[in-house]
Amino acid sequence: MTTTYYAEETRPRRRRGRRALITLLVLLIVVAGLLIVGDRVAANFAEKKIAEQVSQEVAAQNAQAAPPEVSVGGFPFLTQVLAGKYEKITIVMRDVKGDVNGDSVTLPKLDIVAHDVAASLDTLRKGTGDVVAKTVDGTGTIDYASVTALIDQPGLKLSEREGKLVASAPVEVLGQRFTVNGSAELSVKGKQIQLKFADATAEGLPAVPLAQQVVNNFVKQISINVDVPTLPFQMVLKEVRATPEGLAVTATANDVPISS
Template sequence: MADVHESTRPRKRWGRRLLITFLVLLAILAAAFVVADRVAASYAEKEIGDRVARQVSDRGATSEKPDVTVAGVPFLTQVLAGEYQEIKILLKNYSGPAGNGKTVKMPELDIRAKDVTAPLDTIRSGKGDIVAGTVTGTGTIGYADLAELIGREGITISEKDGKLVGSAPVEALGQTFNVSGTATLEVRDGVVQVRFTDVTAQGLPDVPLVRNLIDDYAKNLALDLKVPALPMGLQVQKVEPRSEGLVVTTGASDVPLSSGGL
């Protein structure tokens, strides 16, 4: 009996060693996969960033180097499936021409491409279409920059109760009065129209001559703001005054990323 008991011990030790070796190899393979996955994702992010940077330059705009993140883990399984959850592109200090020698500045332009389809064969051959189902972009124009675009001396712009309001000094009857009013915002063919209404001046008499003076001044505060051509075919959809500035929301659908779209 003693001989039989002693002969089984080496087998048990060998079995434990085999299991430990298998687990170690599994851990090494898992770590290698994670590293390979991140390397592949980093390469894709760099390629996308380079293409976006070229688009920014081609449109006469400037920004810092695009910060690109391909969302979703693991990345390689998305490559194999040919479908990507989301691609995030952050452009800091974005500025571009808005016509009439003016420049629109945005501290940040946040772009998100979702439902991206890129078949593996297309990636391998470079032929075929890579398409983003939806692309959205959000940027903010500071009120000081917006006032500069309007170009009237002394004008200040801010948000109050969800509305865009402005005030500026005006001379009338030999005195200087402060004129204030609320602006309406409308988007037409990619142009943001800013029009001031309900303009009043405290202390000025409400007579036709003065009223006409105030109305003419309000018309001079009008602004047609052409948002610069944006990457990935983004078009202005709405503008909204918030405490941090005028928030511009853009969007596009079925955007080709393999050629002109990116």
């Protein structure tokens, strides 16, 4: 009697298992790629629609500015779009101009960050309805050229030194020209930036009452309140400080529509 033995087919089974694992990995990579692409498409859609809404709101407030640049923060984007809730939306507005008592005030750049924004998918699709932010914070800079244009003082120069606003301008006393220098305290009052100069000096100035009166008049002339144009999204001025580029302002608002 002859006994026949058959070898176990272990090698083909291993190959089949390896192929299944590779196929699964490929499918996972494809699905991940599709999710990433879909996420980016959702973000682009939200950014485009919110930018359109913001542009309409800015135009309604008669503010002159270049088209806003909008970017949606947080990840993933797709779930934010579907839920209508966004962690953070950044809005960059450039060349923001406003008319203040007949004078033009320019903010070369206004950076706005809206937190916890509610914008339903239906609102974005139809372009109607409110886009509401829990908080909105804005930072911008008023260039010194705009500030000096508001002050009637020939030859006035404004700049920043060690974090303080300083000013210099030529004055004439007894037929001689001197340069007066002074520093200012900055503060915010309502919609105004207050410039209060003090400690003005002029090297070589004669120690006579007339000379001191000229310096005092200079201080009064350049100590002014600067009206800031109406800021978008109902933002209220909170702080001002001197920087090399100009007067940097900080503003904020709570529970405000950034589009309506």
